[in-house]
Amino acid sequence: MAVEVRLPAARKRGSEVLLPETNRHLVAPGDTITTDTGFMRGHGTYMEDEKLLASVAGTVERVNKLICVRALKTRYNGEVGDIVVGRITEVQQRRWKVETNSRLDSVLLLSSVNLPGGELRRRSVEDELAMRDYLQEGDLISAEVQAVFSDGALSLHTRSLKYGKLGQGVLVQVSPSLVKRRKTHFHNLPCGASIILGNNGFIWIFPTPEQREEEAGGFIMNLEPVSLPDREVISRLRNCLLALSTHKMMLYDTSILYCYEASLPHQIKDLLKSEVMEEIVMETRQRLVEQEG
Amino acid sequence: MAWVRLSEAEKVYIAHGVQEDLRQDGRSCEDYRCIEVETDVVSNTSGSARVKLGHTDILVGIKAEMGTPKLERPHEGCVEFFVDCSANAAPEFEGRGGEELGTEIANTLYRMFNNESSLDLKALCISQAEHCWILYVDVLLLECGGNLFDAISIGVKAALFNTRIPKVRILEDEEGSKEIELSDDPYDCIRLNVENVPCIITLSKIGHRHVVDATLQEEACTLASLLVSVTSKGLLTGMKKVGKGSLDPESIFEMIETGKRVGKAVHVSLQEILNKEESLGKQRQKVGFLG
Amino acid sequence: MPGDSRRIRGPEESRCPLLYALPESPQAPEQARTEPRPLYARAGLLSQAKGSAYIETGGGGGGTKVLSGASGPREAERRDGPGLRGARLVCEFRWAPFARLGPRCGVGTALERELSLALQESLEPAVRLERYPRAQIHVWVLVLEDRGSAFASALSAASLALADAGIEMYDVVVGCALSRGPGGCLLLDPSDRDEGRPKSGGCLTLALMPALNQVCGLLCNGEWTEESLSQAVRLCMEGCHRLYPVLQQCLVRATKRKISVPQSGPA
Numbered sequence: 001m002a003v004e005v006r007l008p009a010a011r012k013r014g015s016e017v018l019l020p021e022t023n024r025h026l027v028a029p030g031d032t033i034t035t036d037t038g039f040m041r042g043h044g045t046y047m048e049d050e051k052l053l054a055s056v057a058g059t060v061e062r063v064n065k066l067i068c069v070r071a072l073k074t075r076y077n078g079e080v081g082d083i084v085v086g087r088i089t090e091v092q093q094r095r096w097k098v099e100t101n102s103r104l105d106s107v108l109l110l111s112s113v114n115l116p117g118g119e120l121r122r123r124s125v126e127d128e129l130a131m132r133d134y135l136q137e138g139d140l141i142s143a144e145v146q147a148v149f150s151d152g153a154l155s156l157h158t159r160s161l162k163y164g165k166l167g168q169g170v171l172v173q174v175s176p177s178l179v180k181r182r183k184t185h186f187h188n189l190p191c192g193a194s195i196i197l198g199n200n201g202f203i204w205i206f207p208t209p210e211q212r213e214e215e216a217g218g219f220i221m222n223l224e225p226v227s228l229p230d231r232e233v234i235s236r237l238r239n240c241l242l243a244l245s246t247h248k249m250m251l252y253d254t255s256i257l258y259c260y261e262a263s264l265p266h267q268i269k270d271l272l273k274s275e276v277m278e279e280i281v282m283e284t285r286q287r288l289v290e291q292e293g
Numbered sequence: 294m295a296w297v298r299l300s301e302a303e304k305v306y307i308a309h310g311v312q313e314d315l316r317q318d319g320r321s322c323e324d325y326r327c328i329e330v331e332t333d334v335v336s337n338t339s340g341s342a343r344v345k346l347g348h349t350d351i352l353v354g355i356k357a358e359m360g361t362p363k364l365e366r367p368h369e370g371c372v373e374f375f376v377d378c379s380a381n382a383a384p385e386f387e388g389r390g391g392e393e394l395g396t397e398i399a400n401t402l403y404r405m406f407n408n409e410s411s412l413d414l415k416a417l418c419i420s421q422a423e424h425c426w427i428l429y430v431d432v433l434l435l436e437c438g439g440n441l442f443d444a445i446s447i448g449v450k451a452a453l454f455n456t457r458i459p460k461v462r463i464l465e466d467e468e469g470s471k472e473i474e475l476s477d478d479p480y481d482c483i484r485l486n487v488e489n490v491p492c493i494i495t496l497s498k499i500g501h502r503h504v505v506d507a508t509l510q511e512e513a514c515t516l517a518s519l520l521v522s523v524t525s526k527g528l529l530t531g532m533k534k535v536g537k538g539s540l541d542p543e544s545i546f547e548m549i550e551t552g553k554r555v556g557k558a559v560h561v562s563l564q565e566i567l568n569k570e571e572s573l574g575k576q577r578q579k580v581g582f583l584g
Numbered sequence: 585m586p587g588d589s590r591r592i593r594g595p596e597e598s599r600c601p602l603l604y605a606l607p608e609s610p611q612a613p614e615q616a617r618t619e620p621r622p623l624y625a626r627a628g629l630l631s632q633a634k635g636s637a638y639i640e641t642g643g644g645g646g647g648t649k650v651l652s653g654a655s656g657p658r659e660a661e662r663r664d665g666p667g668l669r670g671a672r673l674v675c676e677f678r679w680a681p682f683a684r685l686g687p688r689c690g691v692g693t694a695l696e697r698e699l700s701l702a703l704q705e706s707l708e709p710a711v712r713l714e715r716y717p718r719a720q721i722h723v724w725v726l727v728l729e730d731r732g733s734a735f736a737s738a739l740s741a742a743s744l745a746l747a748d749a750g751i752e753m754y755d756v757v758v759g760c761a762l763s764r765g766p767g768g769c770l771l772l773d774p775s776d777r778d779e780g781r782p783k784s785g786g787c788l789t790l791a792l793m794p795a796l797n798q799v800c801g802l803l804c805n806g807e808w809t810e811e812s813l814s815q816a817v818r819l820c821m822e823g824c825h826r827l828y829p830v831l832q833q834c835l836v837r838a839t840k841r842k843i844s845v846p847q848s849g850p851a
Contacts, residue, residue: 001321001323001324001554001555001558002324002325003324003325003328003555003558003559003562004325004327004328004562005328005329005330005447005559005562005563005565005566006327006328006329006330006566007329007330007331007566007569007570008329008330008331008343008345008580009580087298087300089298136300136301137298138298138299138300138301139300139301140300140302140303166300166302167302168302168303168305168306169302169303169306170303170306170317171303221301221302223301223302223305225309225312225313226306226309226310228313228315231310231313231315232315232319235315235316235317235318235319236319238317238318239318239319267319268318268319269318269319269320269321269324271319272318272319272326272327273327364599364603364687365603365686396694396697396698397698397701399694400694400695400697400698400701401698403694404698404803404805405805407805407806408786408805408806408807409807410807517709519802527809527810528807528808528809529804529807529808529809529810529813530805530806530807530808531804531805531806532788532802532803532804532813533702533802533803533804534705534706534799534800534801534802534803535705536705537705537708537709538709539709539710539793539796539798539799539800540798540799540800540802541797541798541799542797542798542799542817542818542821545799545802545817546814546817549810549813549814550810553810
């Protein structure tokens, strides 16, 4: 049993020594980006008096003639093909409303899910009535963005065996801008747990399933108790993720793995302390720089 | 209380974890998250304290004002509690949503302090039946991250430790009219004895075991919790059951024992930090709200 | 008769004369009482409420009289939060202004709100809320005379009223109170003199479901050591078990009264 009370320590400014100083153009709303009229306007900008002004606080990105400002702390803006982890908020007629940390709740249509048994058939009236048997309010799912509606809401689909309802595990919420877009977001980490890095900032850590039986679209859940070593790995990963996100490091499988290895000498609950967090993030940063350099 | 929604599988995972004494963040069932305490953050008050427990952020301010004592207790001062759940803490506290929770916390604080030994109210009396000090303890919820009662009680104790009440003398004139004189020296003040001020420990029952210092996710899995108020000497000044579920009598006895043990440890650590902060004196770097 | 605007109303500030009474002569040393006082309970007496109950304890020299009513389940006005599953239980606990010894107490004080919330939290484990989704059940309790352990009687009365209203419950909730005298002896079912004694060690109220042996409500204040508190909890539980048959019989009698007596037809 441990109760630790301490005096607050002022947060140190993150040292930018280790990072190569790239020329980042940071702007605030109302700042002039450029007065050159030859550029096309992208997201986060507006035109006034022949000047291009920023409308969000973030970094300026330029691709040939397109200028856009990307906000650093923002709600998730979905794109087709992204993997997201979401929570069901509502069950409506022939659709589920899913919360994905974006401006509007995403939509999961009944026709976009795999029915149990893997059948490919037309959705009937009984399916509509039994929607709650498949997914209830509060359930977590992993899905892919199929389309973006005109108002910005996302349409999701789980038409693959790797998507579907999620079972036992831990959900960590970070800022969406920290998750790098990569080829695959489903990782089976060598330390003994699996991880799903949702582009919307929801990260799901779960014990690696042993056999890959032909599940019925992922609707049957395994509620047996998870073994203690697996739990330790999951808790350690969770604390590492929180440490990385507090120090604004990009999250991808290599950085998470390095952070996990750097945290092994410490006890899991010590990883919640700010000085230990700093230490392991420093070590992770160093290893990443060495690896790239 | 601010609530999060969890799926059934997540609740099962948390419950099994608690059974094996390994919670989601690696703590054991009786571990607290790291508590940060700072006193004297607001200069307009007689005493103030700020407590950060994980994501829970509490600010306590105490103002001492002179007033008339209650009719049935003419030789004692009194303490008034007020808890404000601002909309910053959680979106559901917007408007009048936080009022219910605030009244519940305030009533619990009244109950825990409603005995003779917690606070020496006789020291707050200036002249019997006419003047006394009334301590207005105002608690502000800045951020809600689970386990509000514990953080608030720690904040109240720290703020009471920090309270400085100016010394006052009543001068009697020849005609019999009384005059109140405040001493000029700003350092000439009464300090309160916080040895017996209780701290509330919340024990949440998840599955068959109970945990201390539940996070918001763990609170969503809890059926019933027991609030136990413990002084540094191990006396229990109050107990309350909250939640929709019922408790087994055996679990109640176990929870009381755990609460007493953990409570004593909290008091020891808290007093150590408060003394250390005091000894730093002027050199202490005030972190305040920017750190 | 219309109100007389020229009538002089009473003074704004008024005091109870007992404040000026001489302090009481030292009472005879209290003996520990381990049996609750005799209790009279009756259910189904109000015509307007769906379920009602009346409990009187104490007897000689005035006792605690508590009236309770229950209504519902009715459709709830709004659903917010995770209220989809299960009914909402709304409880109200009030003292009549003349109920307590001492000054007239106002209505809607903080203590009444705290006890209303405690009443709700004690009754929720006992009522089968999931059988009435999206509904609302109202329970109100009025203490007509408070001569000690009012909240405990209120718990019993409220659960009797709920059972009388035909609302499904896992078990009848029995409430029992206990106070600790300054000498450390434990008095079950204290009278108001025992509760209000200035140097009393503390008070404890427990709500129990006797058939399942589960504690559904617990409220205590004062100063206790761990052993005395455990012992107090055990004594309260025993007291609840003793009161349980009385409440059960009261419900059985009320049900018998409701069953219509078969009319003997014309000969």
